[in-house]
Amino acid sequence: MxxxxxxxxxxAGQKQGKLVVVAGCVPQGxxxxxxxxxxxxxxxxxxxxxxxxxEETLKGHTVRLFGQKKDGRRKAGGASLLLPKVRKNPLxxxxxxxxxCLNQCTYCKTKHARGELGxxxxxxxxxxxxxxxxEGVCELWLTSEDTxxxxxxxxxxxxxxLWQLVEVIPDGCMMRVGMTNPPYILEHLEEMxxxxxxxxxxxxxxxxxxxxxxxxxxxxxxxxxxxxFQRVVDFLTDRVPxxxxxxxxxxxxxxxxxxxxxETLRLCxxxxxxxxxxxxxxxxxxTPAARMPRIPTQEVLVPLQAELxxxxxxxxxxxxxxxxxxxxxxxxxxxxxxxxxxxxPPGQVSGATxxxxxxxxxxxxxxFSLVPFTCIFVLLAVLARFMWFLF
Numbered sequence: 173m174x175x176x177x178x179x180x181x182x183x184a185g186q187k188q189g190k191l192v193v194v195a196g197c198v199p200q201g202x203x204x205x206x207x208x209x210x211x212x213x214x215x216x217x218x219x220x221x222x223x224x225x226x227e228e229t230l231k232g233h234t235v236r237l238f239g240q241k242k243d244g245r246r247k248a249g250g251a252s253l254l255l256p257k258v259r260k261n262p263l264x265x266x267x268x269x270x271x272x273c274l275n276q277c278t279y280c281k282t283k284h285a286r287g288e289l290g291x292x293x294x295x296x297x298x299x300x301x302x303x304x305x306x307e308g309v310c311e312l313w314l315t316s317e318d319t320x321x322x323x324x325x326x327x328x329x330x331x332x333x334l335w336q337l338v339e340v341i342p343d344g345c346m347m348r349v350g351m352t353n354p355p356y357i358l359e360h361l362e363e364m365x366x367x368x369x370x371x372x373x374x375x376x377x378x379x380x381x382x383x384x385x386x387x388x389x390x391x392x393x394x395x396x397x398x399x400x401f402q403r404v405v406d407f408l409t410d411r412v413p414x415x416x417x418x419x420x421x422x423x424x425x426x427x428x429x430x431x432x433x434x435e436t437l438r439l440c441x442x443x444x445x446x447x448x449x450x451x452x453x454x455x456x457x458x459t460p461a462a463r464m465p466r467i468p469t470q471e472v473l474v475p476l477q478a479e480l481x482x483x484x485x486x487x488x489x490x491x492x493x494x495x496x497x498x499x500x501x502x503x504x505x506x507x508x509x510x511x512x513x514x515x516x517p518p519g520q521v522s523g524a525t526x527x528x529x530x531x532x533x534x535x536x537x538x539x540f541s542l543v544p545f546t547c548i549f550v551l552l553a554v555l556a557r558f559m560w561f562l563f
Contacts, residue, residue: 193211193225193229194212195215200286202284212228212235214237217240218238218241219251225237246325248290249291250268253292253299263309263311265300267300267312269316269333272286273321275353276393277392277393278391278392278393278464279459282317284458289321294328297337305342311345313350314350319349329359330364338373343372346374347374352379353379353395355396361404361408364377365411375413378419379401382421383422383425384432384437385428385432385435402443416447417443418445418448419443420450424452424471425453425467453472487499487502488502
């Protein structure tokens with residue numbers, strides 16, 4: 173996981189005789205970890221001091237900055253949003269609107285690393301957005317550990333911020349709202365539906381459910397139940413044309429039973445999420461869930477059809493949706509299937525990119541289009557509980 177990756181990167185740098193400065197959530201959440209001993213560390217709210225830390229490290233000093241920035245007595249959002257920035261993608265500006273969270277999830281270390289909620293003032297966020305558009309940015313992405321909690325500590329809320337931002341988005345530019353947990357989006361469903369329907373806002377929302385079992389959600393301390401989550405999905409699907417709902421699933425949580433997992437399968441089967449992030453439970457040190465008896469790894473992680481890995485496979489498309497197509501491997505190389513939702517010119521396919529397609533001539537009297545294609549399976553291993561019916 174992240175701590176293992178970080179340890180490997182540190183060791184690789186040290187083997188090359190380089191001085192190492194570590195930054196981010198892992199050292200902030202576990203500053204006494206053995207592999208951080210003797211290293212300079214930049215905490216999550218001190219990124220604006222990274223040059224200072226590097227310079228001191230080059231002089232042979234060890235600097236460790238873990239403090240939180242304050243706005244009076246209140247925790248601030250973090251370093252200034254107006255810091256100079258080199259964008260990985262020059263067309264996209266990513267703005268953290270708040271840091272920290274209000275939850276106490278038993279499996280998560282976010283609270284350890286990020287602390288309590290700290291929101292940036294709306295005027296600072298709007299100012300950064302204006303500046304970004306002036307610099308040629310075309311997309312504005314709002315991010316945080318939980319965007320839905322924005323403003324609770326400063327007397328405002330997420331919809332109020334979004335309406336202010338919509339006013340400064342130029343024609344031809346778009347805004348995307350980041351992840352929000354179900355309890356907080358429930359309070360603003362009507363407003364969020366209006367915002368996500370705006371022509372300059374992507375009709376997309378990431379709402380992690382984590383499990384389809386109320387019992388597991390209780391053990392996770394997620395502060396909502398499955399019906400709350402389903403209400404969010406149903407409301408936005410009904411009110412926002414073409415909306416895409418993304419969600420997360422944790423497989424193998426310590427108290428999860430087979431019936432709990434079947435409930436998760438039913439939830440996913442019902443909603444057919446076009447974007448579904450599946451993660452195996454990992455016991456993060458210092459969290460309550462890490463002290464719970466674990467489900468054996470071999471019961472959660474197994475290869476998926478190893479005979480198909482790395483090979484070209486013919487896939488029969490059985491249905492199509494806004495962002496994806498679904499199907500299953502076939503034994504025969506050539507075949508026909510029902511057409512997609514709308515007629516397409518020969519050789520073209522809707523709803524998927526970066527795939528290699530092949531088509532076959534067909535009799536004009538056949539009342540459907542031919543959409544066979546081949547793809548390479550590159551998965552090394554997947555969760556045994558992988559909702560295979562979705563793919």
